[in-house]
Amino acid sequence: MKFVALDSRGGNYLVVASNIAWLRAAENGQTTVGIVGGQPLLVTGTMDEVSRKILDD
DSSP: OOEEEEOOSSOOEEEEGGGEEEEEEOSTTEEEEEETTSOOEEEESOHHHHHHHHHHO
16 A cells, blocks of 8 residues: 655644545645545645656655
């Protein structure tokens, strides 16, 4: 199981990579991360930055 560390302005997340369903650009350089079976997370970084974290880790 692969975990990905995603930073947020309100706290940080450690997410199972296979549970990430989608990414959507949000305001102020943030990205919304869709989680299978859960609520979306608002994290810092653009979609490109977040996708690199998910794929590279």
